[in-house]
Amino acid sequence: MSEAAGEPVWRKWHDDGQPVRLGVSACLLGAEVRFDGGHKRDRYLTDVLGVNVTWLPVCPELEIGLGIPRPTIQLRGGERGDRLVLREGGEDLTDAMRAYADARTAELDALGLDGYVLKKDSPSCGMARVRVHGAPGGMPQRTGVGHFVQALERRMPLLPLEEEGRLNDPPLRERFIEAIFSRNRWRVLVSRGLSRKSLVAFHEAHKMLLLAHDESIYRRLGRLVGGLGQQPDEEIYASYGQLFAEAFQRRATIARHVNVLEHLFGYLKKRVSSVEKREIASAIAEYRAGRVPLIVPISLLRFLVASHDVEYVRGQLYLEPHPRELMLRNHV
Template identity: 50%
Template structure:
């Protein structure tokens, strides 16, 4: 657990092809994401997917939309011709998503507002022609149903520093978890995995932190075949909850207790001040975290040294500089 985000193989992320700068949109253009390509792309390997191109629509092409008919079923149709692509997209999604399972993905980034790839709030037109923003793209819906624990996000939401940090943290957590369960794991190994993620869970969901703790404590009484699934889903669901300033502050104060016997009055006061400054929004999370990491190394505090919370993703991404 020391090298938290280093793995034997590449960390693969599924992504809507247009976000990588590929000219696959209906108008022949793209929607290149600088964060994905220039920043995140340094640490992952992308698996590009364009459902509309891959069902043979070509580019440039007629734009398509979601329409809810009188039976409440949602169809994928051409805006001008009314040509129905629903069945073709559904069949393609089943095949493609099955194939993606063999790519060992650790996350997926979708194109917002897309009738094929939009994750949420996609326009759906009713019989009257009025639109509501309560839909999801057909491919995206199938993807989320098949892989409910997989970290999935839209590129538009990644402009929010908190959502961006949350997504990347989930990607690396998912990869660690999948790597662990792909080995000949033991119950002792599961206890260790859970232990090094305790502060991460505390920051995201104190309720899940307690529930998963009880689950692991009782693991020896549970059927092994169910242990993986029964741990994976609530673990990833917990990390989807945003770690708030208040919860981060609680974790920082919790860690401070482990330094009680090591810091003099001045050093402790400095750390308390940094925690208060973070809580007040005067400094980003990376500031108190950096000082904590210094003291953990200096005093070799084993429990804190092994906590994923202190470095849940590559520091070069500088995500905690903005939350």
């Protein structure tokens, strides 16, 4: 993992042989697999995110043999929608979908997934707020979860999930993409063979990114790494992987970003001129007030870190945790 000059920080922790791999509702990529033979292509997924990830498209309804065109199905009963049934006639598909979804999600898990993008409102693929029908003529409740998603949650409870529409929301998009890239880095590390040394280096590089998401987990991970040698390595690796994934379920808020920016500024204070100090303090204040996006203080910090060659900060993934062209920090 040597640091090539000019290489973005995130690059050296990823591996072209193990790209970020996402499951996706096949209709979102333009496959004509919907009940009426149509699709729901999402341009952000195909034209922007798709350049940086590998997709594993799945259409659960087609794969359980419902065909195209097919009758409409819906969730019925219970808060999350206990049963999956044909709207006309009421044939119950719950057991067939469950058997298929448990086997398919096990297959996806074995391939290695970093996240999943789901089609909203679908009784199979919807992540939340799917209509659940009760008594005939009654109003459906928007409390359901698609049955394929329920299987994903059973199999991979910490897998980052997101719906296509929500990815238009910049903070939700940033949280999801940070989570999938982070999960991929952990998978790459594990596949290369974990060691005490590699875990310490991984943790060091992620410190500020973790702090931006969850300070309590950041501290617990620090204690875990500090305890290497005092309990079996395998136990530490397993706990680290679990907690690391949990950290990215929490969103990095403006307040948490400001906390991290000030931490990083602290490392630079002794190296930079008074003019540079004023500039960075002002960029952080402007960001805190919501007048400039996160990319402004980050770019300034990156520049100062490179000019003053502050090695510890230069290696922090927080400064650049994913490809720049995704422009995630231009909007949060």
